Amino acid sequence: MWLSTEASTIMGGLFVSVQTAGTPPKASKKKPRPAGTLYRGHEGMWSWVFHRITGVAIFFFLLVHVLDTALVRVSPEAYDAVIGTYQTPIMGIGEVGLVAAIVFHAFNGLRIILVDFWSKGTRYQKLMFWIVIALWVLTMLAFVPRHLTNVFSH
Amino acid sequence: MATATAEKPPAAADAVPSFTVTLIIRRFDPEVDEEPRWQDYDVELYGTDRVLDALHKIKWEQDGSLTFRRSCAHGICGSDAMRINGRNRLACKTLIKDLDISKPIYVEAIKGLPLEKDLVVDMEPFFESFREVQPFLQANSTPGTGKERVQSVADRARFDDTTKCILCAACTSSCPVFWTDGQYFGPAAIVNAHRFIFDSRDDQAKVRLDILNDKEGVWRCRTTFNCSEACPRGIQVTQAIAEVKSAIMRGKP
Numbered sequence: 088m089w090l091s092t093e094a095s096t097i098m099g100g101l102f103v104s105v106q107t108a109g110t111p112p113k114a115s116k117k118k119p120r121p122a123g124t125l126y127r128g129h130e131g132m133w134s135w136v137f138h139r140i141t142g143v144a145i146f147f148f149l150l151v152h153v154l155d156t157a158l159v160r161v162s163p164e165a166y167d168a169v170i171g172t173y174q175t176p177i178m179g180i181g182e183v184g185l186v187a188a189i190v191f192h193a194f195n196g197l198r199i200i201l202v203d204f205w206s207k208g209t210r211y212q213k214l215m216f217w218i219v220i221a222l223w224v225l226t227m228l229a230f231v232p233r234h235l236t237n238v239f240s241h
Numbered sequence: 242m243a244t245a246t247a248e249k250p251p252a253a254a255d256a257v258p259s260f261t262v263t264l265i266i267r268r269f270d271p272e273v274d275e276e277p278r279w280q281d282y283d284v285e286l287y288g289t290d291r292v293l294d295a296l297h298k299i300k301w302e303q304d305g306s307l308t309f310r311r312s313c314a315h316g317i318c319g320s321d322a323m324r325i326n327g328r329n330r331l332a333c334k335t336l337i338k339d340l341d342i343s344k345p346i347y348v349e350a351i352k353g354l355p356l357e358k359d360l361v362v363d364m365e366p367f368f369e370s371f372r373e374v375q376p377f378l379q380a381n382s383t384p385g386t387g388k389e390r391v392q393s394v395a396d397r398a399r400f401d402d403t404t405k406c407i408l409c410a411a412c413t414s415s416c417p418v419f420w421t422d423g424q425y426f427g428p429a430a431i432v433n434a435h436r437f438i439f440d441s442r443d444d445q446a447k448v449r450l451d452i453l454n455d456k457e458g459v460w461r462c463r464t465t466f467n468c469s470e471a472c473p474r475g476i477q478v479t480q481a482i483a484e485v486k487s488a489i490m491r492g493k494p
């Protein structure tokens with residue numbers, strides 16, 4: 088996949104610089120990564136990157152969520168034990184990430200629908216991207232304080 | 242300053258300022274290199290020079306082995322699409338003064354097509370997709386006595402944008418979908434299909450829509466807009482793809 092190759096070239100770059108740090112002659116001439124540079128796309132490309140990352144993340148969350156919910160049919164005690172671990176602050180912070188991903192994916196999904204089906208959608212895609220970001224920030228500002236007070240006061 | 246210029250001979254006073262610019266070029270010689278490597282060059286350039294002039298200076302004055310394609314040098318032949326500072330551009334249309342020369346300029350081959358040497362890639366897969374969409378006029382009617390197929394101004398305007406393509410591959414090789422899936426037709430093939438699908442004189446729109454209504458056709462497009470931003474002809478590529486998508490859904494242009 089594109090993401091994994093880009094990520095691995097970034098990783099590769101990090102790895103090489105770590106490797107050469109101990110050997111002065113090599114470290115002195117710092118060369119760019121042998122792989123190509125990261126393509127410098129604009130709003131459209133990054134919105135797609137985030138859309139795919141959040142989409143895959145939500146998918147894996149739902150997969151786990153279906154499994155843990157299905158546990159209730161196997162053993163209610165085991166279900167209670169697993170669900171109990173979700174009450175911890177770490178999970179509470181994880182939930183912030185999950186909501187952040189879903190909210191971005193949902194708003195940007197509506198943007199993609201407009202790009203596809205509204206005749207002027209392609210012309211306003213950048214503006215719509217920033218509207219998505221604004222709506223995302225507003226939603227998170229409304230959600231995060233309330234949620235975290237809940238998480239840390241119980 | 243004023244007195245200095247007054248005393249200098251006119252030639253020196255009119256001298257155009259030049260700058261030392263560093264280019265870092267991703268080189269690859271298939272006979273020597275296992276992997277591409279970056280090499281830097283310092284070149285003396287004017288603000289009005291283009292990246293193509295810089296490449297020429299390197300090739301002619303410093304390193305004759307540097308390999309790249311160019312022909313017209315005026316943005317018409319589509320030979321010299323390359324990745325300049327991380328974005329696909331034509332070297333012959335990228336002015337040095339429009340780049341930040343306080344930093345090195347990175348130049349590398351376009352992405353997603355097989356690298357042959359330095360800045361040259363194998364364009365054959367790209368042209369293969371282009372040929373597959375039947376990019377030529379196919380009319381069932383014979384022209385009238387005047388020998389011409391008459392078309393209204395509005396009908397001509399319908400596909401004007403996509404007639405401007407020079408097949409440089411800047412769009413197709415900027416597409417993240419194409420990088421991972423070389424089978425995808427790619428924006429340029431769709432642009433050139435659009436040019437005939439929406440031409441009122443052509444009668445084979447249905448055939449082209451069928452070709453593009455494929456797993457590797459228009460539905461691969463994820464609307465990242467990299468193609469529209471890369472096109473040196475300013476073609477609204479993503480818009481053209483969207484129009485083909487909706488023509489497929491309607492079942493007619």
Ligand code: HEM
Nearest residue numbers: 135138139142143145146149192193196197199200463464
């Ligand atoms: C909240 C409502 C949702 C909306 C409005 C929405 C909208 C969309 C749209 C329009 C696309 C097409 C993207 C494109 O054409 O590039 C898409 C892709 C995707 N969605 Fe969602 N979606 C939603 C929820 C979900 C959920 C719950 C999941 C996880 C199971 C998910 C996972 C994905 C994935 C993996 C993709 C593929 C991304 C890609 O191809 O780049 N989405 N979504």
Ligand code: SF4
Nearest residue numbers: 406407409410412472
């Ligand atoms: S649509 Fe634009 S970027 Fe793509 S091949 Fe044609 S001229 Fe080049």
Ligand code: FES
Nearest residue numbers: 314316318319333
């Ligand atoms: S050399 Fe012909 S387009 Fe640049």
